[in-house]
Amino acid sequence: MGLDIHLMHQMINGIGDRVKIGIRFLAEARYADILEGYDCKFADVLEKYFEEYFGQAINYYKGHHFQALQCVWPDKRGLFPGDPDFPENLRNKQTPVTTSERASKISREVSSHAHKFSKEEWPFRDAENTASFTTTCVVRENFPVLLVSHDEEGDWQFLCGTTNSSKDCLIVCLGCAFERDRSIGELADLPLGWQARRKSKDLPWERAPAPASE
Numbered sequence: 001m002g003l004d005i006h007l008m009h010q011m012i013n014g015i016g017d018r019v020k021i022g023i024r025f026l027a028e029a030r031y032a033d034i035l036e037g038y039d040c041k042f043a044d045v046l047e048k049y050f051e052e053y054f055g056q057a058i059n060y061y062k063g064h065h066f067q068a069l070q071c072v073w074p075d076k077r078g079l080f081p082g083d084p085d086f087p088e089n090l091r092n093k094q095t096p097v098t099t100s101e102r103a104s105k106i107s108r109e110v111s112s113h114a115h116k117f118s119k120e121e122w123p124f125r126d127a128e129n130t131a132s133f134t135t136t137c138v139v140r141e142n143f144p145v146l147l148v149s150h151d152e153e154g155d156w157q158f159l160c161g162t163t164n165s166s167k168d169c170l171i172v173c174l175g176c177a178f179e180r181d182r183s184i185g186e187l188a189d190l191p192l193g194w195q196a197r198r199k200s201k202d203l204p205w206e207r208a209p210a211p212a213s214e
């Protein structure tokens with residue numbers, strides 16, 4: 001909302017391209033690669049705005065059973081709508097923005113889609129469309145996954161070991177992660193709270209309980 005129409009087209013298409021390869025954007029997380037030079041965030045859109053903004057989606061889903069996110073942009077200081085000092089004129093350009101009105105709800109699933117492996121090849125107990133975590137380096141630059149973590153809460157993380165920054169974190173479908181690198185399938189029985197590391201793509205996984213600090 002509220003920027004040059006061509007720029008907004010470019011932004012939404014960039015977001016769409018990433019959604020197509022299985023990346024999921026989260027409310028409240030910051031993303032450095034949507035608008036050049038600025039971090040953007042996503043805000044949950046309240047259902048009361050659905051009729052006004054999401055006619056096509058309502059037709060498609062035959063009702064209001066979907067979640068909508070608004071991409072919000074900062075001022076020159078990096079403040080966002082909802083921050084105490086954010087200028088009101090910039091806030092008004094970004095109607096509806098509902099950042100502070102509802103706690104963000106993180107879905108543990110991505111929308112399901114087809115993968116290039118058969119049901120028999122699927123090694124995990126989790127569903128193929130389970131949301132998992134990886135890094136931009138793995139998805140965009142083909143860095144090998146060298147650290148796999150199966151968190152106490154059940155989340156899977158497939159990390160390259162070169163970055164720990166939250167801006168490099170991406171949500172991908174577990175099925176897509178397996179499609180990209182079948183060797184993570186060997187870790188399907190990794191217990192909760194355990195990690196597996198390897199020094200390179202060709203070396204075997206070494207398993208150990210996650211260090212207490214992580």
Ligand SMILES: [Zn+2]
Pocket residue numbers: 022113114115128129173174175176177
């Ligand atoms: Zn997938």
